[in-house]
Amino acid sequence: MAHNAYITDERIEGSDDGPLDGRTVAVKDNISTAGVRTTCGSDLLSDYVPPYDATVVDRLTAAGATISGKTNMDEFGMGTTTETSAFGPTENPAAPGHVPGGSSGGSAAAVAAGEADLALGTDTGGSVRCPAAFCGVVGIKPTYGLVSRYGLIAYANSLEQIGPIAPSVEEAAELLEVIAGPDDHDATTRDPAVEGADTDYAGAADGDVEGMEIGIPTELVDGADDEVVETFWDAIDELEAQGASYHEVDLPSVEHAVEAYYVIAMSEASSNLARFDGVRYGPEPEYEGNWNEEFAGVREEGFGEEVKRRILLGTYALSAGYHDKYYKKAQDARAWVKQDFDDALTEADVLASPTMPVPPMEMGESLDDPLTMYLADANTTPVNLANLPAISVPAGETDDGLPVGLQFVGPAFGEVDIIRAGSALA
Amino acid sequence: MSDSAVEPEDVRHVASLARVDLDDEEVDRFVEQFADILDYFETLDEVPEVDSETDLANVMRADEVRDSLTQDEALRNAPDSEDGFFKGPKVS
Numbered sequence: 001m002a003h004n005a006y007i008t009d010e011r012i013e014g015s016d017d018g019p020l021d022g023r024t025v026a027v028k029d030n031i032s033t034a035g036v037r038t039t040c041g042s043d044l045l046s047d048y049v050p051p052y053d054a055t056v057v058d059r060l061t062a063a064g065a066t067i068s069g070k071t072n073m074d075e076f077g078m079g080t081t082t083e084t085s086a087f088g089p090t091e092n093p094a095a096p097g098h099v100p101g102g103s104s105g106g107s108a109a110a111v112a113a114g115e116a117d118l119a120l121g122t123d124t125g126g127s128v129r130c131p132a133a134f135c136g137v138v139g140i141k142p143t144y145g146l147v148s149r150y151g152l153i154a155y156a157n158s159l160e161q162i163g164p165i166a167p168s169v170e171e172a173a174e175l176l177e178v179i180a181g182p183d184d185h186d187a188t189t190r191d192p193a194v195e196g197a198d199t200d201y202a203g204a205a206d207g208d209v210e211g212m213e214i215g216i217p218t219e220l221v222d223g224a225d226d227e228v229v230e231t232f233w234d235a236i237d238e239l240e241a242q243g244a245s246y247h248e249v250d251l252p253s254v255e256h257a258v259e260a261y262y263v264i265a266m267s268e269a270s271s272n273l274a275r276f277d278g279v280r281y282g283p284e285p286e287y288e289g290n291w292n293e294e295f296a297g298v299r300e301e302g303f304g305e306e307v308k309r310r311i312l313l314g315t316y317a318l319s320a321g322y323h324d325k326y327y328k329k330a331q332d333a334r335a336w337v338k339q340d341f342d343d344a345l346t347e348a349d350v351l352a353s354p355t356m357p358v359p360p361m362e363m364g365e366s367l368d369d370p371l372t373m374y375l376a377d378a379n380t381t382p383v384n385l386a387n388l389p390a391i392s393v394p395a396g397e398t399d400d401g402l403p404v405g406l407q408f409v410g411p412a413f414g415e416v417d418i419i420r421a422g423s424a425l426a
Numbered sequence: 427m428s429d430s431a432v433e434p435e436d437v438r439h440v441a442s443l444a445r446v447d448l449d450d451e452e453v454d455r456f457v458e459q460f461a462d463i464l465d466y467f468e469t470l471d472e473v474p475e476v477d478s479e480t481d482l483a484n485v486m487r488a489d490e491v492r493d494s495l496t497q498d499e500a501l502r503n504a505p506d507s508e509d510g511f512f513k514g515p516k517v518s
Contacts, residue, residue: 047503048503049502049503051495051499051500051502051503052495184487187485187487188485253473256469256470256472256473259466259467259469259470260470260473262463262467263467263470270444274445277445277514278505279504279505279506279512279513279514280503280504280512281503281504281505282505283505284505284506285505285515289515290515290516290517290518291514291515291516291517291518292445293515294514294515295445295515296441296442296445296446296447297447299445299446299447300446300447300448300449303446305452305455308446308448308452309456309459311444311446312437312440312441312444312446312456312460313460313463313464315440315443315444316440316460316464317467319440319443325470326467326470329470329471329473330470332470332473332474332475332476333470333473333476335476335477335478336473336474336476338478339476339478370459370463371459371462371463371466374463
């Protein structure tokens with residue numbers, strides 16, 4: 001456990017047989033496990049023990065998987081480096097001294113270090129794909145509605161999905177097959193079969209990209225570091241050699257995706273996190289005062305700085321006089337992004353870009369400058385705004401040996417397309 | 427908060443709306459960071475109005491009694507409870 005990948009290493013045994021029999025799965029610590037504490041990486045929930053299992057946890061154990069423990073994460077999923085956890089930062093096993101990416105950094109690190117066969121993360125603005133890219137493993141952000149969020153402690157409901165992390169595309173696809181599908185407990189889930197979609201995800205990992213058309217959004221390549229861009233184009237060359245072809249596409253809306261994402265995510269967070277008032281769960285209050293004073297005291301003590309920053313900015317964006325200026329505009333940007341992606345995907349099977357515009361940062365490097373950190377999410381956030389599926393696969397390394405990830409984005413419920421494209425590389 | 431500058435009182439006001447106490451150092455840091463971040467959010471002004479026709483459908487379930495948590499389970503994580511109730515601070 002050298003990388004601080006786990007917050008809690010209690011095992012949960014699965015049933016005796018099933019497609020994941022004999023495999024271990026590490027589960028991000030914002031996914032509820034009955035009887036096993038679930039902290040969200042926060043002091044406020046450091047002793048919280050859920051009375052029920054998330055749907056994905058039920059499906060894992062029914063499929064024969066053993067849950068190896070609960071993994072470290074940015075507090076409440078808010079961060080790009082897994083350094084804002086109340087339980088200390090996680091280190092990147094694939095690049096010692098560097099961050100594993102966030103916010104599912106513990107899950108990606110557990111897989112990269114071989115401490116679990118597979119893992120689950122959650123992706124609100126890139127939190128499965130970013131750590132997958134930084135740790136040199138595979139991560140899938142499913143189409144919104146494919147995987148149940150029942151039992152996921154919410155950060156930004158309209159954006160987030162639970163997704164698999166694995167050493168290979170085929171293993172990630174096998175895990176997705178187990179957790180995907182409608183759930184009576186989550187009314188936002190949809191049945192991919194009813195949508196006319198193919199759900200043989202593992203079977204799609206056949207590496208066959210002959211005749212595949214790839215669209216490359218120039219906006220998502222131009223802003224990236226030179227070495228990242230170089231690695232990206234080498235991977236595209238390899239796909240071309242295997243029979244795929246590509247063309248460049250223009251997505252003007254993505255220039256506004258990051259700010260739209262943060263306005264929407266922070267607004268939803270300010271509402272979702274209002275439940276943490278120290279009455280139903282949380283630390284025992286020691287304040288003398290009325291409800292509001294005690295509530296504010298518990299939250300000052302229990303929440304870390306990034307969480308407070310987002311709650312305050314979200315409260316501000318939703319407050320009288322600013323709602324139209326920020327929140328409504330962000331919803332316009334969201335519709336524009338969706339339209340741009342849908343258009344581009346009529347001319348291409350998948351869209352490709354670097355997953356992250358930068359290689360993994362050094363630990364401690366970027367904590368003091370939140371805005372710079374937010375901008376690192378430029379390539380992943382548009383996908384969540386558009387509710388589309390995306391995969392990050394290893395594309396190679398920089399000269400210093402730092403992993404670089406490549407992202408494929410597909411049409412809604414087009415998981416098989418991105419899995420097939422990704423399997424040609426990893 | 428005005429468009430041009432974020433004042434400490436603004437941060438304190440939002441913090442009180444959000445029920446989060448802040449210490450003075452946090453207020454100072456947030457004043458600086460919020461100015462940068464809100465400036466950046468202003469670029470949303472360049473976004474055109476977009477017609478989006480979202481397909482919405484009601485998702486209903488039958489209104490039937492189902493199993494739920496027991497009272498003990500629901501209270502298990504509460505720092506303070508009494509006679510099957512959550513115990514909280516006085517309201518005013």
